[in-house]
Structures are given as structure tokens and as C-alpha cells.
Amino acid sequence: MQRAIPTAARTFATSANRLAKVTPSKTHLAVTPTAETLPKGFVVTGVHAGVKKKAGVLDLGLVFSKEANTSAAACFTKNAFLAAPVLVCQDVLQQTSGRANAVIINSGCANAVTGKQGLKDAWDMVSATDALSSKLLPAGASPDQGKHTSLVMSTGVIGQNLPINKIISAVKELPVESLSATPENWEATARAFMTTDTFPKLRARSFQLGGKEVRIAGIDKGAGMIHPDMGPAPQALHATLLGLIVTDAAVSPPVLQSALTYAVNRSFNSISVDGDMSTNDTVLLLANGASGMQEIDSTSSQEFTVFRDELTSFAADLAQLVVRDGEGATKFVTVNVRGAPTYEDAHQVASKISTSALVKTALYGEDANWGRVLAATGSTKLSAPINPSTVSVSFIPTDGSPILPLLKNGEPENVDEDRAKVILQREDLEIRVDLGMGNEEASYWTCDFSHEYVTINGDYRS
Amino acid sequence: MQRAIPTAARTFATSANRLAKVTPSKTHLAVTPTAETLPKGFVVTGVHAGVKKKAGVLDLGLVFSKEANTSAAACFTKNAFLAAPVLVCQDVLQQTSGRANAVIINSGCANAVTGKQGLKDAWDMVSATDALSSKLLPAGASPDQGKHTSLVMSTGVIGQNLPINKIISAVKELPVESLSATPENWEATARAFMTTDTFPKLRARSFQLGGKEVRIAGIDKGAGMIHPDMGPAPQALHATLLGLIVTDAAVSPPVLQSALTYAVNRSFNSISVDGDMSTNDTVLLLANGASGMQEIDSTSSQEFTVFRDELTSFAADLAQLVVRDGEGATKFVTVNVRGAPTYEDAHQVASKISTSALVKTALYGEDANWGRVLAATGSTKLSAPINPSTVSVSFIPTDGSPILPLLKNGEPENVDEDRAKVILQREDLEIRVDLGMGNEEASYWTCDFSHEYVTINGDYRS
Secondary structure (H helix, E strand, C coil): CCEECCCCCCCCEEEEEECCCCCCCCCCCCCEHHHHHHCCEEEEEEECCCCCCCCCCCCEEEEEEECCCEEEEEEEEEECCCCHHHHHHHHHHHHHCECCEEEEEEEEEECCCCCCHHHHHHHHHHHHHHHHHHHHHCCCCCCCCCCCCCCEEEEEECCCCCHHHHCCCCCCHHCHHEEEECCHHHHHHHHHHHCCCCCCCEEEEEEEEECCCEEEEEEEEECCCCCCCCEECCCCCCCCCCEEEEEECEEHHHHHHHHHHHHHHHCCHHHEECCCCCCCEEEEEEECCCCCCCEECCCCCCHHHHHHHHHHHHHHHHHHHHHHCCCCCCCCCEEEEECCCCCCHHHHHHHHHHCCCHHHHHHHHCCCHHHHHHHHCCCCCCCCCCCCCEEEEEECCCCCCCEEEEECCCEEEEECCHHHHHHHHHEEEEEEEECCCCCEEEEEEECCCCCCHHHHHHHHHC | CCCCCCCCCHHHHHHHHHHHHCCCCCCCCCECCCHCCCCEEEEEEEEEECCCCCCCCEEEEEEEECCCCCCEEEEEECCCCCHHHHHHHHHHHHCCCCCCCCEEEEEEEECCCCHHHHHHHHHHHHHHHHHHHHHHCCCCCCCCCCCCCCEEEEECCCCCCCHHHHHHHHCCEEEEEEECHHHHHHHHHHHHCCCCCCCCCEEEEEEEECCCEEEEEEECCCCCCCCCCCCCCCCCCCCCCEEEEHHHHHHCCCHHHHHHHHHHHHHHHHCCCCCCCCCCCEEEEEEEECCCCEECCCCHHHHHHHHHHHHHHHHHHHHHHHHHCCCCCCCEEEEEEECCHHHHHHHHHHHHHHHCHHHHHHHHHCCCCHHHHHHHHCEEEEEECCHHHHHHHEEEECCCCCCEEEEECCCCCCCCHHHHHHHCCCCCCEEECCCCCCCEHHHEEEECCCCCHHHHHHHCCC
């Protein structure tokens, strides 16, 4: 009853010159901290256990505090499908009321959706690490028999069981003397976190707190399935973002959790690579007090505020490394939403813009497509209706030149496309949206959507 | 304080053989209905007005009912930034209490975020169409002077003003005799809707209703910024999906709106190309009664149910054409979520899976990556908590072979990867998720995320 008619092919064939554009090298972002900035009282290593098939590739990391009363805090994914290591960490932290001395991390297999075997494997990793940890603690400081004090993180493929014997053997056979606080060992530990990451993500710094110098070091890994939404344990959440931060500051467990929750909301929960939540997302924080400072045991002290803000700034640095190394990313984009009635509204709009496939492909194409920013803004459900005539959109150049208004109070500006092109050609860019509805603001960090993103995720079983 | 260390480049370079995979031709989906299936009492045309620069490319469509009392219903985008034609349509339908005789459509420019000038332009399009419409109505049937009865739709670039003089001239200079009910004119009208579409999307069918044969015809266009969420007028919503359905059935305006709202929820609001909502999304429905049937004026009649279900089935066909022609799409995927406590929960999960960049790139890569389906499912906020141990995921082949279970009650199956590969290599596929939480279900239609999607959206200012 119907006859076929000829039609024109879409003329947007993938052209050679577009494809010639490759992800810029991120090598310069790989740095090893100097020994002075690394927290006291921690020893670490990264080894090849054989989770990853390629010989010599590091896939197992171990981090130990040599102080008996080390505080621990954690934020986990909100995904309904919690991976075994997440469930085990929640259990350990509940048993110990926020104390943990060690963390074991493997890459190459997420131990997620692995049923009872997966849970048993995660517990076996904890037990093996507990045994090693007890050798490192001061005499007489070992926990009671059967009481766990180690935490576990896994990242990699979902739905496959760990090669658990290889992991346990690697831990058991590890010479205690191979654990150390050297920058080289920290770098090896960071490498053991990596999946599709192109560089180990390790940072450290020191700051004054309570009259003492304290040190903080952190490792994290991305780089896909990144759109975390994490809350404090034992609130269940989602993952393929792993973060581990250790400090020689002295902070009591509940206060440490309070600081971490605040910091994660403003760092790891404000980044997006692809808008997908994982089953393993975990950020752990250990504080062992080896700096000799007096313990912070209240959130109302001045020291708490200093610590919380330093931690937030440090966590934001670590989180931004994940975006910079986002799968296929060629741009690093800050999305700042201001003039919102509430912080949550600002965060929602920033998240919507940061995860829009159309905004992200336009950024890749270096196209000043503010219409897509506006469409994403307008499709967000807020606590109050958006008034189109109060909304403004601008690009903020990173070279210090004046801001480029695109839309002012709902009316399009006559945009200098040549200048827009110059701004967009830089690797770093800020998009600013002013809703004109209030005084709250939030920032989000995102990357673009490139051909390479599709290649990586079309080929990689994660 | 920190020294750079060398690191390995990510080894997922865009390989030539992956890029050689191009979007399959959709030419076979372009069909022109036979004259018998086209609704009586409508005349149409598609012309080149000059909104698009390329000479001869159709960019202006006109559809007229020759019956005086034609009923009209509409669903519009929920985006906060409503394009001028959406605001004007809402105003016309309110003025006329759901009566309209004509529709004017342009492609090439969305007339969105165009301020007061944009509103004036949209009203000018309506007035010019009113004047032409009055020449086509039976003698004495013209509406009162100054009363509008035409509707307007625009699609294309956001933030630019229409070349309004060209459009008005084209309408004024159009010979009335060039309007007709021929399949060729319908095809030209469908072509005038196209932006990045690779074929005109036109369908027609006939069915029995109230003892008469009635006919229904529809045109729509995609193919990016497709994740509609539309409600009935005048509820304000979002767009770059345009749909126009006309029928010679006789249905009173409020009953027509009720049928359209039901149909749109189960068709246009259940498709996704990229998860982005537009400022112009509009689906219009005209019913002129030229079939001679008795008017349906109640939603409780048997005829209403027949009409509503035929309309829903027809709208789903039209909506699926948009997904099949999704920008860069190489796959057509049905996501069926069942065992949900409510229809809304099922729709939410289906939407989350259908918009996941990781699921869509895995589909492009023909990878049986059920872990990503599960991660998307688990990150959806539902009315009740998901119990991982009751969730099952399967692939439903489209060749009639047995279903392929991937996850049963939370436990991974031993998947035959070779068979999974065969199923995934087909253009059509169904992903089924059973939540094991109730009896409600919903289906969503989506496509994959390809290199060509990135190319199209990195290059095209939409």
C-alpha cells in the first residue's frame, strides 16, 4: 500500500579532519609529591597480583596506618546495586565505630553483582589485610581476634568474580619491608588504582592546623561511569570513582565523617564525565594523628572549619583530575550556576548542563551553542519556576580577557563568533548561568563528549 | 615541590575499522501513503521559502482543513524556555476553545529565545495562514475578523530571528490551487519538516470507527535533542520534536485532547535520542469530521476507546521513526521494564537506561554489557527501594530465537557471549528488565551513541 521514495543521505559523514583531533596528552598532570608533604605514619605499596592479565601491570594497592587509633570515614555510591566491597566497608565501619588501619584496593575487576561468592571474596581481602596490618602496629595494639580493621575497594568489570587466590597470595607473600612511605611507593599505589586512566592520580600537601604542620595525601581514579552521588555510610548509594585520602591530622571518627560528607558534596559529587552512576563509587578518609596535634573532636571548633575547608579544597583538586582525564576528554569545563533560590537548585541546573550530550558535543566541536545550555537549564525541575526574562548565560575565558555575554536577561546578545571561537579553542573554559532568582550558587566540573569517548566505551567491557 | 613523571598514553585510539562503521541507510523507511489512506477534507503543500539558504530545499509546510468546525488538540514541551510558536499555539487554542483549521510549519529556524520580535513573527505567520485558510473554507464559514484559527510550529537553530518577510511572501504568493491532497503534496509537506532527518517521516492508515471508515495521517521530525516530556496545553513544557497528526474522524475538542495526551505519553514521551529536551517540542492533532461519522463527545464511549488506541498505536509508529533516524543511530532498541510497583516507576527506569551514555555506547559497540544496564537501573529513584535479589535482565532477540537471560534474580548468568554477539549485531534489539516488585510495565524506544552522533552534534549549530 506504500511505495518507497528516494531520499538524500544525511551529509554529516565523519570527516577525516574532525577525527584527526585526538585527546590532548595528560602526562603533565602526573606528579609525584615530595617526601615532606606525605602524611606521617603511613606505609604503602602497589604490586601486580594478576587481576589484570598483562604481566607487571600494577593492580593491587595497600595502604597502612602504623598508629593504633586511626579514624576512618567514608562516602559510598547511592546505586541500589551495591558492590561487595561497598557492603563490606559499611559493615567494618559499623563494627569499629569508624576506626580502620588499612585499605586494600584492586583494579581490573569491580567485584560487583557477584552474589555470595563476591561477599566472601571481599571479606577474604579484608582478613588478609588485617593480618598484615597487625604486624605493622605498635606491640600490643592489635585489635581483638576476629575484629576487622581493614577496608576494601575494587574497580573494573562488573559481574565477574575476582581471581581471589591470586590476590590473597599476593598479600600473604608481600614482605613487610617492601611497604614504605617513599614517593615511589605512593606512585606505585596510585598506579594500582588505574583502569582507563591515562595517569596515576596522586596529590599531597601540607598545612597548619592546631599549631602543628599536618599533611594530607590522596589518590583517586576515574575515568568513566562518573557522575557520583555519594552520601555518608551507611546510607546506601553508587560507583566507578574510587578515592582514598589519608592525613596525619587527629580527628575523631564522627567529626571526620562530617568533614568528609561536606567535602565530597562539593568535590566528587560535583563532577561528571558521562552522567552514569556506578555500583562501586567510594571515597575513604583515614586520619591517624601522627602529626602530634591535639584531636579535633567537635564540629564547632575553629580547627574543624580549617580542616574541613582544607579537605574540601584538596578533594576538589583530586576530583578535577578525574574530569581532566575523563574518557576521551579534550576540554575541562567549569559550569557555574548562580542567582539560584537554593544551593540544591543551583547544583541541579549545573548537573543538567554538565551531563547534556548536546552541550558536551558542542564543547567538543568548539561551538558557542548557548541555546543548548539554555535548553538544558529550562528542562531542570527547580523549587520555583524559572522566569526566562531573568536568565543570563556567559562564557568566562581562562586567559583573563573580559567575559563574553551570550544571553542577557532572556535576550540573545550579538555574539562575536570569532572571539567565542578563540575562547572555546582553549582546553579550559567556564560556562556561567545566572538564573536571577536568588543568591545561591554551585559549581560543577565536566568534560566534552568526543569521538574517542565513543571508541573507548564501545570497546571496553566495564 | 612536585616532579612530573612519565605515564602511558591511553591505548584506546579511535581505530580505522571502528570508524569505518557508518550509520545504515534509512532510505527504505521513506514511504508515501496511497491516496485512499489520506484523510478527507485536508489540502497541503511544502515549498521553499528561503529560511534554509540552499535553493529548492523545502522549508515551509502548510496544512489546511476545508471543514469549518475542525477540532484541535496539542501537547507542548515542558522546558521553561518556551519558543514563540509554542506560546502562540497555546494562545490560539485558548481563544478558540480547541478549534483550528490550519497549521504552518517552518524548518531551519526554531524562533526560540527571540524575545518580542519572535512573538510578533509567530503571530504574523498565523495571520498570513488565517488569510489563506479563509479562502479554503465553505462560503460563510470564515471566522470573525481578527479571530485566529491557525497554528504554527518552527524547528531549527535557537536564538536567531526568522527571515519573516520571506515566509510571509511565500504564503501570500502561494496559488490556492497548488494546495492538494495528493500523496506527492503530502510528501513535500513532510520534507518541509526536516532538519537533520535523513528521510521525510510520513505515515497514513485507515480504520473502522463508529461504522465508518476513517483515515489518519501524520508527519513528524527529529532527530536530535530528543527526550520529550510533553503535556496538554496550556501546561507549559519543552522541544525539537515536531509532530502533526490529522484525521477525518469527528471528535469534540476536549475529548480529542484527552486522546492525544494519553497517546503522547505512550509514544513521543517514551522515546529518547540524546536525553535532551527542546524549547519547541510540539505535537498537534486536527480532526475535521469529513469521514461523515457521528462526533465522539465523551471519553466513556466505546468509540472513544477505539479512537484513542488507534491514535496511540499510530503515534507510536511515528515516534519510532524519529528514533530509527536518530542522529548517528545504528541500532533501534526497545527497553521494556516490567515488574514495577507503578507505571511511573517502570517509565523512569526505562528512561534512565535509554539515556545512559554507557548503555548506548555499549549498544554501538555490540557489547553485552548488562552491568551498565544494571547500574542505570540502580541509579533511578523509585517509589520503593529496589531489591537487587529480585531483578532480572534479558536480551530479547528480534529473530524469534529464545530470550537470552543475563541476570536472574540478582545473580549473573553464564552468558553465551557468541550468541549475545549475534543478537547485538542485528539492528533491532529489546532489553528487558524485570524489577520483581509489582505488575506495572512501560516501554521506551532508544538508539545507540555512535561516532557519527558526535560528528553531527559537534558540527551542527542547532
